[in-house]
Amino acid sequence: MPKPIRIWLAPPGPNPWKVIIVLEELQIPYEITSIRFENIKAKPFIDLNPNGRVPAIEDPNTGLTLWETGAIILYLIEQYDTEKKLTYDTVxxxxxxxxxxxxxxxxxxxxxxxxxxxxxxxxxxIPSAINRYVEEAKRVCGVLEGSLAGKKWLVGDKITFADLAFVPWNDRLDAVLMCEGEKKFEGFPLVKAWHESMISRPSWKKAMEIRAKLMDIQGLAWNGMPKGVSNMEEYVEKIKKDAEAAGK
Incomplete structure (x- = not known):
């Protein structure tokens, strides 16, 4: 049994949960170090990831520290998915x-x-900015919809790390599009079925249970803001006031 991999994360954002569900699917032992948003560009985390973004991992089994979710997922698959549960060995x-x-x-x-x-x-x-990125989000859904035609998974006949990587962001598509939850996949029935088949898996349910607990510990609302704070400017001001009150 390998030693637990340490994963550093801040619970609100989607990216750490891409890694968590892969760890869960492969049953790789792991430990979480949960940090607050205001600490991801401060020591000790900045020493692990100079880009100041979560997640990052420290693997005591190989001595490797790694950041960027794509790189982390590929590493976990190469190093630990020896049975090819979430991948294929064909070119x-x-x-x-x-x-x-x-x-x-x-x-x-x-x-x-x-x-x-x-x-x-x-x-x-800013309506022009909102429209730009909302339309791009819908375009991405359109790419996925077309690619899922006639099949259940993106590649081959089984779920893989490629499918799982899309789950955390798609799960909050209603916030991205600012629509009711049941309408977030409107016009994309294949994406909806694909997504629902993955969020029903134990790995996702476990990840969201962990997230809910960590969010509650930090006193955060669903959008990652502290309860009672509505936007990033207010959050930054709160961080500043809290630091001053603590004498930092």
Whole structure:
């Protein structure tokens, strides 16, 4: 049995949970170090990831410290998925999996993230920016919808790390599009069925139970803001006041 991998995360954002569900699916032992948003660009975390983004992992089994979710997922698959549970060992399928993972980290994540920022977190509503990123989020869904035609999974005949990587951001598509939850996949029935088949898995349910507990410990609302704070400017001001009160 390998030693537990330490995963550093801040609970609100989607990206750490991509790694958690892969760890859960592969039953890799892990330990969580949960930090607050205001500490991801401060020591000790900044020493692990100079880019100041979560997650990052420390693997005592290999001595490797690694950040960026795409790199972490590929590492976990290569190092620990010896039974090829979430991957394939054939050239075509393996590279197609990598292709979809790259699309997730370069397409879905950034566009959904910017849509969420301008819809929810930014204090000023800028219609042109909101429209730009909302339309890009819908375009990403359209790419997935077309690619799922006639099949259940993105590659091959089983769930893989490529499918799982899309779950955390798709799960909050209603916040991205600012629509009712039951309407978030409107026009994308194949994406809806694909997503629902994955969030019913024990790995996702376990990840969301952990997230809920960590969010509650930090006193955070669903959108990652402290309860009673409505946008990022208010959050930054609160962080500043809290630091002054603590004499920092």
């Amino acid at each position: 075509v399928e393996r590279n197609r999996l990598n292709q979809w993972l790259m699309f997730q980290v370069s397409g879905q994540g950034p566009y959904y993230g910017q849509a969420t920022w301008f819809q929810v977190l930014h204090s000023e509503k």
